Amino acid sequence: MERVDLSAPAPAPGKLQEEVGRMMEEARDLQESGSSLLWKISNEEQSLRQKAISLESSILRVRSLISSLLSQKLLDRNQASKFEEELNRASCIISDGDAAAFLPAKSQGRFLRKFLGPINVRASRKEVQLKVKEEYNSYRDRTALLFLLFPLILLTLRSWIWDGCLPAFPVQLYEAWLLFLYTGLAMRENILRANGSDIRPWWIHHHYCAMVMALISITWEIEGQPNCAQKQKGVELFLQWAMMQGVAMLLQNRYQRQRLYTRIALGKANRMDVVWGETSGVDGQLWVLCPVLFLMQGFEAYVGLQLLKTAFVGVVPKWQVLCCGILLVVMAAGNFINTIQSLITKSRFKAKMKRSKNKQESD
Template sequence: MVVASDKKSMAMAEKIIENQSIQNSMLAETEKMRDELKVSADELQRKLVELSDYVDKYEGEVAKFKKNLKEISSSGAGETVETMKTDLIALSKLLPITGGPFVELFLGKMNVRFAMKKERLQFKSEYELFKQKLSFVFVVLSLVSLMLNMRWVHIFLQLFLSYYYVTIAIRENILRENGSNIKSWWIQHHYLMVGCGVVLMTWPPTESYHQFSLILHAFGLYVSFLQIFQTRYQMARLYTQRALGKAGEMDVVNTDTRETHWTGSVKLLLPMVWFGHMFQLHLAIYAFRIWLSFPKEIHPLCVSMFNLAMFLGNFSTTLIVVREKAKNRTANNKKTQ
């Protein structure tokens, strides 16, 4: 028993010594990694300072080139000047940018152009995920607002919509500066939605509001379902276009896609989109009629104007896309004949 106990103690001691040796080895290796990281950090810091200085130098060179180009624009150089103007646009894409007045309003005058591809793709991915998640939230909130005639529920929905469109507008402005294919109209549409939301939140619960709220939330519910259907179709098309090399890595899902194909899905989608446009026009007319009945209230008129502006923009943009696609189909059919 004593011999067995001694052997067990020796084995435990050997195990402890072995573990201590492993820990010492790992500690030495970790210290070496730390020292190497410090060297890498110093090198990275030096490179970042050099890059910052080079960016400042590049900004100065572009500014000088832009000034010279402006001075010779009136000299009648013609095609050469136009070519250099095109080059200036391409060269300016490497410069820091703030994203415009709307982004500056929330973020200040900070650079929103990502230098690393990884950052651009991550920002785009988070933008698309944000839209997909909130689409289902809007369906629920619109349905609750339609079923419950409670003012605080309606205000919460409009507050949430305003938050959504402000956030989307900021992100889309940043995405555009980083190479995304988002058209300016859709960002302007978001501004109009925010303005309309503010008017609806401040509309007192008068008789005019109660007359309008039912059709308003019915329209909101329809648009929420339509947005989910549109997003799923366009995501599938965008993945296909990327695989074929016809879409850039920063292209995003938006209702102004020029790559619409006349599949069974889009043949169902387009009538739904047109109906949505007509529904919004009806909403604008209905709000205007309410204002005629209550001319002392400014809210119905403002809501009518906002919806009319959004209808005109949405309708004309969709019409342009459909006409362009129809022309392309006709041209392709002639080539194959």
């Protein structure tokens, strides 16, 4: 910073006026240059946006034409498969490259508008979008480990220190953390969808249900002696299910991300896609992952039914127990249906690729 010499004589008024006038002129020039640049960028962005929209609609039109020619048997299936593969790559270039910033933004949904208001969360630069995705993956890795360790510590302390009876505060602290976890996941996933990620809507709805369940369970009074083991049976089952959920999340994070990188390299997936879907795994990985997922979903439904049983029989006749039981059953059914649909889609895709390969070999 330039130091002002106070002992120096003051400039003449005429010279000072000249200096102020020069600064005003520079400010006007800077304003005009900035306005001109922004106007030029705006016009170029509008032109690129129109080109991107036109190209995207052209890809859809050509795909429809290919399907029509196939149905009329006017196009060879091998040739159609090659065309489809090239169109998929072209679509990935548009949606996964810098040109994606010029495509119409996806709806941000009511959830983000409730929390953030009418703010555009779509990043214009691809490196910013990828940074958001990497932060989301890191968040899932950290929370999966906590998802496993937190209930394990509670159950261990229950057996060793608390004489088989969980105190209320640690359990409610865990439920408050679950509310924070699922709210953070839902917000991050909505932001990723607004930036072009292909997250299945069910997973976001699943987190909405989990948020409601965590909010309800915070108000659930954790009763102690007498008959502590019977009164806290639902809490014990819930913590055991949470441990299984942590194991499944760790497996998904480890196995599916490897396959996703391969699909991105082949041009079959977007760099903004994440690893929630079961279709990301290869055959050997699915043999490990699917039994764990089905076991967890079955146990989740079992915990929900047990909570409903305790509410109806009268062991713990509280509305929180009833609501949590219903939500667990709904989430288990939704997870099971989504997993089955994913496996069916994968098997159909594999059968199609196998038929195409056999026909190429025979030709």
